[in-house]
Amino acid sequence: MAVSPTLRGERALLAAYMLLLPIMRSGLPWNIQWVDLVFVVILGIFIGRGGLRRLSVIPLDGLVLAYVVSCAVSLINAPLIAAGFIGLMKVGSLAALYLVFGALFKDPDMRQAAVRWFIVGTLAVSGIGVILWWATVLWKFPAPWLGSDLMTPYVGKVLRLTVTFPTPQFLGNYLVMALPFVIGLVAWRLAPRWRAWGALGIAAVVVAELCTFTHSVAGFLAAAAFSLPRQWGGRLWMWARRILLVSVVGLFVVFNALLIWYLRDLSVSAETVPVDARLVPRQVVTLQGWSRLHVTATYAPVVYARLKQLAWEAFLEHPVVGMGQGLFHERAERAYRAGRIDENHRHAAQSVSHEVGDPAANQAVAQHDRAE
Numbered sequence: 001m002a003v004s005p006t007l008r009g010e011r012a013l014l015a016a017y018m019l020l021l022p023i024m025r026s027g028l029p030w031n032i033q034w035v036d037l038v039f040v041v042i043l044g045i046f047i048g049r050g051g052l053r054r055l056s057v058i059p060l061d062g063l064v065l066a067y068v069v070s071c072a073v074s075l076i077n078a079p080l081i082a083a084g085f086i087g088l089m090k091v092g093s094l095a096a097l098y099l100v101f102g103a104l105f106k107d108p109d110m111r112q113a114a115v116r117w118f119i120v121g122t123l124a125v126s127g128i129g130v131i132l133w134w135a136t137v138l139w140k141f142p143a144p145w146l147g148s149d150l151m152t153p154y155v156g157k158v159l160r161l162t163v164t165f166p167t168p169q170f171l172g173n174y175l176v177m178a179l180p181f182v183i184g185l186v187a188w189r190l191a192p193r194w195r196a197w198g199a200l201g202i203a204a205v206v207v208a209e210l211c212t213f214t215h216s217v218a219g220f221l222a223a224a225a226f227s228l229p230r231q232w233g234g235r236l237w238m239w240a241r242r243i244l245l246v247s248v249v250g251l252f253v254v255f256n257a258l259l260i261w262y263l264r265d266l267s268v269s270a271e272t273v274p275v276d277a278r279l280v281p282r283q284v285v286t287l288q289g290w291s292r293l294h295v296t297a298t299y300a301p302v303v304y305a306r307l308k309q310l311a312w313e314a315f316l317e318h319p320v321v322g323m324g325q326g327l328f329h330e331r332a333e334r335a336y337r338a339g340r341i342d343e344n345h346r347h348a349a350q351s352v353s354h355e356v357g358d359p360a361a362n363q364a365v366a367q368h369d370r371a372e
Helices: 005-020 034-048 060-077 081-104 108-139 168-189 192-212 217-227 234-258 303-317 328-337 343-350 360-371
Strands: 147-152 156-161 261-273 290-301
Touching: 005 034, 005 108, 034 081, 060 081, 081 108, 108 156, 108 168, 108 192, 156 168, 156 192, 168 192, 168 217, 192 217, 217 234, 234 261, 290 303, 303 328
Parallel strands: none
Antiparallel strands: 147 156, 261 290
């Protein structure tokens, strides 16, 4: 059956969208990305072909509507309504993307094409990133856009992979989202003779995630545990899935503890001190004297902990309508001028500012999700 030129155009735009999705360094104003421009074209074609008539209501729509309304309410506290509307427009664009793609993906061919190109883009970014990461580490290959050579708590100075994303955290979160699709491709779509190449693709995604050196590895393990097919390996595989889930819980606890305090040094020493026989109960043996243990810790708060504290304070001040879209960076600036945070905290606040402006629970939760 011949495919109409319009349908071929839609599929080409969809492929372009999925391939451009991991490319987040456009240099365009207002943080506009190339993928946003492609979506505007997709939206125009969708409306022009009467796509609005294809929309149907499902329960999940209520959660999306509640999110948009909660963000709109936060405009009440925005000192500059225009700046608040820019943030609200970004939220509205996400809702539009949700509705348009939900309607387009009712067509199985469109849905499969989208997943296929999404996986292609993920494997390309992961494969290129891993190869260049090792080339840079081993042979000093010049690729300044590849990653951030930063000091990291408990790890030291490492090259944290970013590739086409602005930060390692963005790349780590993207790979968490992509892993189930890649595993699904290998498990159910690839012919047996291609399984080895599929396994290599999964390995590239795993290594790329590890090279980000971010806390998203906990979510990565959770995605793996829920995505690996149940029919692989029988009882042994069932226990492997359980071990993965327990590891996720453990990493969640450990990482959140590490996000509060950075323990630089821990020393333990022991000595023996003289005994005053009058202070010794009969049941206690003190032939060599009292044993004394000294524990010394050198520590400092982590950036995220301070930012969470500022976010929590903002939530307590405006628990219903929020502090206003995109205003968290101003709160961080005031804290910086007051000497409550340093330059590192001030810089980190810029990447989470508009998310923390969301009202109520979104205000406290979205800030942490954006930071990591």
